[in-house]
Amino acid sequence: MSLLLTVLAFATIPASLPSVLDMGIPCPSTSARGISMGESGFVELTPTGALRNPALSGLLGPGLLVEVSGGTRLTMEKRLRKVYDEFGSSIGESEEAFNRHISTFPGGVSATGSGAVGIPNNVSITAGLYRPYSFCYDYDRMVMDESYVETARERLEVSGRASELALAACFAPSERLLVGLGAGYLFGNRTSRWVVSYVDPTADDVLQVTDTDVSGASARASALYRAGRVAISAGMDYSLSYELTGDEQASVSLPPVFHAGAVYEPGNALRTVFTGECYYSARSDAEREGADMYDRDAWGMSAGVENDLPGGPVGRFGFSYRSSPISRALDRMAFTLGLGFRLGDYSLDVGGSFSPGRWRQVEVPDMVSFDPGDSLVVEESSTTVLLSIGRRFEL
Amino acid sequence: MASSLLLALAVFLWPADRLDLNSASPEEIGALEGVSGEQADSLHRYIYLMGGLENIYQLTEVEGIGPSELEALRRQCILVPPEPDRLPPEVLDVMEKLASEDSPGDAAVAEWENLLVRPLPVNEATSWDLRSLDRVSLVDAAAVERRLRSIGPVSSIRSLRSVENLSYYGYRNMRDFVSTRELDLSSLKLFGSYRMIVEGGAGRDSDEEGYDAALDNLGSALFEMSTGGADYSGSPVDSALLYEQLQASREELLSARGVTGFTHRVSGGLGDRMRGGVRLARGRLSTAGHDLFRDMDMGEVSNRFDQAKAFVSLHHLGPLRQVVLGNYRLALGQGLLVDNSGELMYRRLERPWGLHPDLTSTRQFALTGAAVEARQGPFLGYGFLSSSSRDAILSQNGVPNVPAAMQYRCGRYTDALIETTYGGYCFADLGGILPTGTAVGLGGMSIAYDDSLFPDADYLDVPNDGYYWDCPEYRSLEATDGMTLLGVSGQTVVGPMSLEGELSRQDDGASAFLIASRWQNDYFYLTAAARHYDLGYSNPYCRGFSEQKRYDDTVFEKPYYLTDPLVSQLQEWPTPKPEEGVYLESRFQVSDQVVFPKLYLDVWRSLPYDFDNHRFQGEVEYRADFPVRFRLKYKYQSKTKMHDVVPTTSRTHEYTLRSFFLPFAHDYFDVRLRLGMVELTPNPLYGDDRLLSGGYLSARWEHDFSDRLSVLGGTTLWTTDGMSQWEFEDTGIDFLDGDGTKFYLTFKNALSDNLQLRFRVLRKDTFYPRTGLYRPDPEDQFHYQGDPDSAVRDFGDHVTGYGIRCQLDFRW
Numbered sequence A: 001m002s003l004l005l006t007v008l009a010f011a012t013i014p015a016s017l018p019s020v021l022d023m024g025i026p027c028p029s030t031s032a033r034g035i036s037m038g039e040s041g042f043v044e045l046t047p048t049g050a051l052r053n054p055a056l057s058g059l060l061g062p063g064l065l066v067e068v069s070g071g072t073r074l075t076m077e078k079r080l081r082k083v084y085d086e087f088g089s090s091i092g093e094s095e096e097a098f099n100r101h102i103s104t105f106p107g108g109v110s111a112t113g114s115g116a117v118g119i120p121n122n123v124s125i126t127a128g129l130y131r132p133y134s135f136c137y138d139y140d141r142m143v144m145d146e147s148y149v150e151t152a153r154e155r156l157e158v159s160g161r162a163s164e165l166a167l168a169a170c171f172a173p174s175e176r177l178l179v180g181l182g183a184g185y186l187f188g189n190r191t192s193r194w195v196v197s198y199v200d201p202t203a204d205d206v207l208q209v210t211d212t213d214v215s216g217a218s219a220r221a222s223a224l225y226r227a228g229r230v231a232i233s234a235g236m237d238y239s240l241s242y243e244l245t246g247d248e249q250a251s252v253s254l255p256p257v258f259h260a261g262a263v264y265e266p267g268n269a270l271r272t273v274f275t276g277e278c279y280y281s282a283r284s285d286a287e288r289e290g291a292d293m294y295d296r297d298a299w300g301m302s303a304g305v306e307n308d309l310p311g312g313p314v315g316r317f318g319f320s321y322r323s324s325p326i327s328r329a330l331d332r333m334a335f336t337l338g339l340g341f342r343l344g345d346y347s348l349d350v351g352g353s354f355s356p357g358r359w360r361q362v363e364v365p366d367m368v369s370f371d372p373g374d375s376l377v378v379e380e381s382s383t384t385v386l387l388s389i390g391r392r393f394e395l
Numbered sequence B: 001m002a003s004s005l006l007l008a009l010a011v012f013l014w015p016a017d018r019l020d021l022n023s024a025s026p027e028e029i030g031a032l033e034g035v036s037g038e039q040a041d042s043l044h045r046y047i048y049l050m051g052g053l054e055n056i057y058q059l060t061e062v063e064g065i066g067p068s069e070l071e072a073l074r075r076q077c078i079l080v081p082p083e084p085d086r087l088p089p090e091v092l093d094v095m096e097k098l099a100s101e102d103s104p105g106d107a108a109v110a111e112w113e114n115l116l117v118r119p120l121p122v123n124e125a126t127s128w129d130l131r132s133l134d135r136v137s138l139v140d141a142a143a144v145e146r147r148l149r150s151i152g153p154v155s156s157i158r159s160l161r162s163v164e165n166l167s168y169y170g171y172r173n174m175r176d177f178v179s180t181r182e183l184d185l186s187s188l189k190l191f192g193s194y195r196m197i198v199e200g201g202a203g204r205d206s207d208e209e210g211y212d213a214a215l216d217n218l219g220s221a222l223f224e225m226s227t228g229g230a231d232y233s234g235s236p237v238d239s240a241l242l243y244e245q246l247q248a249s250r251e252e253l254l255s256a257r258g259v260t261g262f263t264h265r266v267s268g269g270l271g272d273r274m275r276g277g278v279r280l281a282r283g284r285l286s287t288a289g290h291d292l293f294r295d296m297d298m299g300e301v302s303n304r305f306d307q308a309k310a311f312v313s314l315h316h317l318g319p320l321r322q323v324v325l326g327n328y329r330l331a332l333g334q335g336l337l338v339d340n341s342g343e344l345m346y347r348r349l350e351r352p353w354g355l356h357p358d359l360t361s362t363r364q365f366a367l368t369g370a371a372v373e374a375r376q377g378p379f380l381g382y383g384f385l386s387s388s389s390r391d392a393i394l395s396q397n398g399v400p401n402v403p404a405a406m407q408y409r410c411g412r413y414t415d416a417l418i419e420t421t422y423g424g425y426c427f428a429d430l431g432g433i434l435p436t437g438t439a440v441g442l443g444g445m446s447i448a449y450d451d452s453l454f455p456d457a458d459y460l461d462v463p464n465d466g467y468y469w470d471c472p473e474y475r476s477l478e479a480t481d482g483m484t485l486l487g488v489s490g491q492t493v494v495g496p497m498s499l500e501g502e503l504s505r506q507d508d509g510a511s512a513f514l515i516a517s518r519w520q521n522d523y524f525y526l527t528a529a530a531r532h533y534d535l536g537y538s539n540p541y542c543r544g545f546s547e548q549k550r551y552d553d554t555v556f557e558k559p560y561y562l563t564d565p566l567v568s569q570l571q572e573w574p575t576p577k578p579e580e581g582v583y584l585e586s587r588f589q590v591s592d593q594v595v596f597p598k599l600y601l602d603v604w605r606s607l608p609y610d611f612d613n614h615r616f617q618g619e620v621e622y623r624a625d626f627p628v629r630f631r632l633k634y635k636y637q638s639k640t641k642m643h644d645v646v647p648t649t650s651r652t653h654e655y656t657l658r659s660f661f662l663p664f665a666h667d668y669f670d671v672r673l674r675l676g677m678v679e680l681t682p683n684p685l686y687g688d689d690r691l692l693s694g695g696y697l698s699a700r701w702e703h704d705f706s707d708r709l710s711v712l713g714g715t716t717l718w719t720t721d722g723m724s725q726w727e728f729e730d731t732g733i734d735f736l737d738g739d740g741t742k743f744y745l746t747f748k749n750a751l752s753d754n755l756q757l758r759f760r761v762l763r764k765d766t767f768y769p770r771t772g773l774y775r776p777d778p779e780d781q782f783h784y785q786g787d788p789d790s791a792v793r794d795f796g797d798h799v800t801g802y803g804i805r806c807q808l809d810f811r812w
Helices: A004-009 A032-036 A047-052 A053-061 B001-013 B026-030 B037-050 B058-062 B067-076 B088-097 B105-117 B137-152 B157-162 B168-174 B206-226 B239-254 B300-304 B567-570
Strands: A063-085 A090-114 A121-132 A137-144 A150-172 A179-200 A207-229 A230-246 A248-251 A257-264 A273-281 A298-308 A314-322 A330-345 A346-359 A377-393 B190-203 B261-272 B274-284 B307-317 B320-332 B355-356 B367-376 B377-388 B392-394 B398-402 B417-429 B437-453 B481-493 B497-507 B511-520 B524-534 B580-590 B594-606 B611-625 B626-642 B645-661 B667-680 B690-704 B709-719 B725-728 B733-736 B739-750 B755-770 B795-812
Touching: A032 A314, A032 A330, A032 A346, A032 B261, A047 A053, A047 A063, A047 A090, A047 A121, A047 A150, A047 A179, A053 A090, A053 A121, A053 A150, A053 A179, A053 A207, A053 A230, A063 A137, A090 A137, A090 B206, A090 B795, A121 B067, A121 B274, A150 A207, A150 B088, A230 B367, A273 B795, A298 A346, A314 A346, A314 B190, A314 B755, A330 B392, A377 B190, B001 B725, B058 B067, B137 B168, B137 B481, B137 B511, B190 B206, B206 B239, B206 B567, B274 B300, B274 B645, B307 B417, B320 B377, B355 B367, B398 B437, B398 B626, B417 B481, B667 B725, B690 B725, B709 B725, B709 B733
Parallel strands: A346 B190
Antiparallel strands: A063 A090, A063 A377, A090 A121, A121 A150, A137 A150, A150 A179, A179 A207, A207 A230, A230 A248, A230 A257, A257 A273, A273 A298, A298 A314, A314 A330, A330 A346, A346 A377, B190 B261, B190 B795, B261 B274, B274 B307, B307 B320, B320 B355, B320 B367, B367 B377, B377 B417, B392 B398, B417 B437, B437 B481, B481 B497, B497 B511, B511 B524, B524 B580, B580 B594, B594 B611, B611 B626, B626 B645, B645 B667, B667 B690, B690 B709, B709 B739, B725 B733, B739 B755, B755 B795
16 A cells, blocks of 8 residues: 555655655555564564565563654755766766655554453454654755756645554464454645745746645455474455545545565574565556456565573574566665664663665656656665654553 | 484483473473463463573573572472484584685585585595585595505595694584494485575665666767767778667666575485586676576576576486486586686685585576586596586677676577587596596587687777777687687695695697695795796686686777777686696694794786786784784785787785774674785886775674674774775675775574574775866867766765675475
C-alpha cells in the first residue's frame, strides 16, 4: 500500500513541476529495533511488528508490552548534469542543485498483551497507531540565465503523513503454531505547494497548492510455526479500500502483498537473534479508477542480526533491498545499525538506516523533467534515526 | 573428545536423578525446589539463548536468580556441556584471511574453502595434492610426502612440524587444510553449503564509473560519426551500419543500468564419494541471458541471470581419483599449457594445481564437459573434454576477429563461437628411483572453433584519424580455426631445493617456457624464475608467471582509436604479454625482531618492441615489541612503452610505511602511508620531464567482540597529481584517483557453525577540480548534456559512491 501511494503522489504532480521522488516515503519499520534489523517490518519483534504480522505477538512474551517511537529523517539530494568536451566525451558532472531536508516524525505507539485477566494465555491482543509512510519533501532551485544571473526561484514543498490505527489478535492452538488476524484503518493528508518566483516584476509568479486526504482499510492474516530454534512466518496484507479525496478524487485498487520471514536464535554467548524476511506484490495489477497504473511487480528482502555485546548494550546491524514498482532506477538498498539498552522493565533502543540512490530523470516513466530534453542525474541519500522506549508490565 | 570425557565424568560423579539444566524444559526446571515458575521461565529462556551453559555461575546473570536460588540449583542440577562447534573459530579466521591482502584469486579461494571444511587426509596425500595449497612450495610438499613414504602415517598434524625440509612457513600454511582423518568411502553422510551474495552500490562508485565510461565511449563514437568527425573512406567498415551497431550496443548496455549483482551457490556431497553444485548469478551492471544453457529457451530465467554453472563429481573409483561432469577447473604444470582461471595473477608461481569442480565467476574460460583424474602406480593422468560458447569480437562482415573476455557484453559479440577443447596430461612420478618430488610430464591440447578467426585490424582501427595503429601483440595473430599445443614439464626436489619447469609449443611453432627454482629453510627462501613467451604464443589458457597482460600498454587501452569502443575490453585478456625475463624473490628472517618479508627483482624485456624493464620491491619489518610492528616497503620500476610512435619511459619510486598495533587483547590496528612519484623521461612529442605524484594515508581497526563477532572499520585519505594509487581493502584492490576520502565498515558474524554473515558498506568521495574550461571558439567549447549551446565554466566534480555487499553462508 505504501509503495502505491508513492506512485499516486508522482502521478498527481501538476505538469511542469520538477520531478519528485521523495513523496510518500514508505516506512517499513516504525520502531528502532525493527529499523536496525534491516528495516524489518514483518518479523519485527516489537508490538508494532505484531500489528503488521499478528501471529508474531506470540513471540513477544507474557504480560503487557508498550512501546513508543519517534524519529528524524535527513534527506539530501543533488542534481547533476554531465559536461562534455567537443569530442562528445564526458569530463564530469556539474552540480545543478543541492537540497537538504530534516524532518521529525512520530513513529507510533503500540501495545501487546497476553495472559491478562479474561484473556487466555494462548491469546495475544495488539493495538496501536503507527505511520506506514510519510509525505515529506522540500526542493529549492535557483534558475539562472547564460550569464549566471538569477532569473527565478523555484520551490516545491510537500508535507503530510498517513497513519494507520490497527488492531491484531493472535491465537496459539499449540506450542508450535500461532495464527493471527488483524485490521487497520488508514487516514492522512498530503499537501503540496509549488512556487515559482520571478525576479522580473512583470512576470507572473506561479503558485499551485494541492491538498489531498487519504483514507482506506486493510486486513491481515498470518501464521507462525516454531521449529526448534527457527520460527517461520507467512502472511498476507490485503487492501480493502483506498480513497483520495479533496483536490484529487480517486479510488485505487491494490493487489495483496505476500510476506514470509524467519527468526533464528542459534543459541550462543552473544544471544544472537537473526531475522530475515521478504515480500512480493503483483503491483502490475494495480488500478486507479479502473485504469492500469503500469506499475512493476515489486519485491523486497531484508536481513538483520542482533547480538548482546559483552558487558555492553545490544548491537544490531542489517541490510535490505527493495525494488520499486515505478522504475528499476528507484530500487534501493539500505544499511542499518542500532543499539539497545535494558534498564529493568524499560528498554531503550536507537536505530538508523542509510539508503543511497542515483537515478536519471528520464528513467522514471511519467515523470516530468523541469527542462525539456534534460536528463539530469539525481543523487540522493536518506538517513533515518528512530528512538523507541518500551516497558513491560506484569499482568 | 573432551566433551565426551566431561560427560562420562559428569555421569560418574553426579547421581542420575540430577537434572541437566542445558536440556531441561521450563516445566522440569519449575519443578525444582526453590525455583518459582517465573524464575524457571527466565532460566530456560536464558539457557536457550546462550545455547547452553558451561558453568553454573553464568546463571547469576539471570534476573531474579540470587545466591539462594543458585545454591538450590547447584544441589539439584548438573550441566552437560553443549556440543562443541564443528567449525572452530580458527577456521573462520582463515577463511577471512583468504579474502584479504595478497589474495590468491577467486578460483583458489573456492577450492581452499572446501578444504577448510573437509580437510585433505594428509596420510593419503601426495606432493601433487599438497602443492595446490595456499603458499605451500614444491619443497614443502615433497618433504611431507618423503616423510610419509619413509616412516609412515602421522598421528597428528602437529608432528609434521618436525619433518625435514618442511619450512615453518609451509607448515603454517598447510596445517589448516589437512587432517589425519581417513577417507571414508562407505559413508553417505550428506553435507553442503548455500551461499548468497548480494552486491550493489549507489552513487558513482567504481563499478558505476566503469559502466558509465563504456556508455560514454559509445556515445562519443556516435557523436563523432554524427557530426562528421570520423572519415571512413577507404575503410572496409560501412559507417552507416557501424552507427546502427553502436546504437544497438548502447541500448543494450543501458538496459543493464541499476542492475544489482547477486549470486546463489549451492554445493554439497555424500561422504568422500560424490560432490555436486550449482551456481546462478547475475553480475552487477550486466546484461542478462546470454550463454545461459545455450540453445535452450529459459524464458524468465534468462532475464534474471547471466551465468549458470553446475557440476557432479565422483571420487575414488579405483584408479579414477576423480571424474567431473559439468564445469571444472584445470591447472597443470606451470600453467603454460592449461590453466583456465579467469584471472592472471601478476608475478605468481603458485596456482590451485590439479582438477577441481568449478563454481567460480569465470565465464570466458569456463570448461564445460567432462574431465577425469587417474592414478595408477607412479603415473598420474588427466583427460578433459569441453564444449563451451565463447565471446568474440566480430568484424563488421560478421567474421570472428579475436576472442575476448568482456565485462560489458552486448549480443553482437556474445556467444559468437563454439569452442571444443580436449586434451590430456600425463605425469610419471620418478620418486621411487630419484628424489621424492621428481617427475616428468607430457601433455597436449586441441582447441577448435566452429568458425574461423580472422584478425583484421582494418575493422578495428578508426581510419584517417592521424594515429598509426600499431600493436604487434595483435598483428602477430594469424587466421585460425583453432590450435594444437604440446607441453612438456619436469620437476625435482633435492633436499631444500627444487627445480621445475614447463615448455609449451603451438602448432605454428610459437612457444613459451618457464623454469623456476627454489631454495628454502625456516628463515630464508630464494626463488628464481626465467620465462619466455613468444610474440605468436596465443594459447588462451596460458596463465604462466608474467609481469603484464598481453594487451597492457597497447592501443586497446584507448577506446577513441577503435571503431567500436567496446573492443577496448580486449585489454583485460588474461594471458601473459610476450616477454622474457628473470625474476628473483626472497624472504629472510634476520632475527626475531627483523625480517625481510619479501624482496624481489624482475628484469624483463617486452618482446613486441624489445623494451627493457626493471622492477624492484623490498620490504623490511621491525617488531619492536610483540603488539607493535613496523614495515617499510620501497618499490622502484623503470618501464618503457610505445606511445604514439615514440616510446615513453617512466621511472616510479614508491614508499610505503605500515605499522600494526594490537593495543588491546581484542583489537587490531593498522596504519599505512604511501608516497609515490613517477618521472616521465623527455619525449619529443610531450616536451620536458613530467613528474607525477600521489599518496594516501589509511587506517584500519578491527575489534573482536567475541570469537563469533568482529567489526572492521577502515578509512583512507588520498591525493594524487596524475599518479593514481591502489590499496588493499579488506576484500580486494581499490584504485584511488583525484583527491578523496573513503570509509568502510565490515561486520563478520558467525551466527552458528552453520550460518555466517558478512556485511560490508563503503562510501567513497573523490573530488576532481575541472578548471581552465573556458574556450573562446564555440565549436571547441565544453557543454552540458542536452544543451550543446550552453557554455560551461569551471566546476568541481564531486564523485560519491556507495558499495554494499552482503554474503550469507549456510552449511550443513
